[in-house]
Amino acid sequence: MPSQSDPMNPFEEAKALHNKGVDGDKKAVIQANELLFKLRATEPDDARIEAYYGSTLVLLGRDAVKILEKADKAEEGLDALNRAISLDANIKEIRFLRGNICLRLPESFFHCSKTAIEDFTFLLDRYKENSSYLTQQQVREVLQNLSIAYQNAGQPDQADLVLQRLNQMD
Template identity: 75%
Template sequence: MKGVDGDKKAVKIAYEIFLKLRKTEPDNALIEAYYGRTLALLGRDAVQPLEKADKAQEGLDSLNQEIPMDPNQKEIQLLRGNICLRLPESFFHCSETAIEDFTFLLDHYKENSNYLTPKQVREVLRNLSAAYQNAGKPDKANSFLQRLDQLELKKKS
């Protein structure tokens, strides 16, 4: 989480840890997903534009490979959705992937209310709104903001 919050040294340490872990457990989709996340964070922190793009794409490719390995793993869906949401749409064109991931999470939550925590539900709704906005669908984005507002009102009452 330190790396996500901007600590470049923590990103490098996490990258080294997941690089080693994936060698010991090559079929572990969650380890591979976190490895992909660290690659994307290395891209975020890179100085050279080409290195930024390459690392981000490498991380995204890694996450895209892990979804089929364990399609019901919510952590992987959260990781990929969050990364896709934060990558520039004009270059990576992955807002639709973020929408798919966040919709998947909400659909599973509808089936099982223990699937996501209340905080995760709010985060997913907020992120889904942002993903629709990035995809050029402001009406859909607003509908998810309204759902989030309704949730917040229920929480307060």
């Protein structure tokens, strides 16, 4: 695979399209998904490709009209994200992707707040080991998301503890 920083790298192109899709560009989601599908065939054990592919599936579900298609794409996307973690559990970018997706899916249907908690806790644990692992803005974002994930998981006391930690930062 070409260098990650190469702007002509198909993976970088797919990530850029993915990010446009996150911002609401439905055509970019389709393009990113198609590109990542092809990349996945040539690099089946690349955790980052698998993670972004999974994220595009969730985005396709977000944009789908039919309820069953929404659910099926989201489940398929979560499966790909979980596979990406199994390929390499230490990639920060993948933990952010999966955690944020799990945070935004309805808990009553997908039951993945525990996964979001796992990912956000992983990120904070690495930050404790190495203070350059996350920026201060990322730490705040992770703490806010972790608090919401605890709330969604029915653990308001844990959510409050995380919010106290966030307030101590300010």
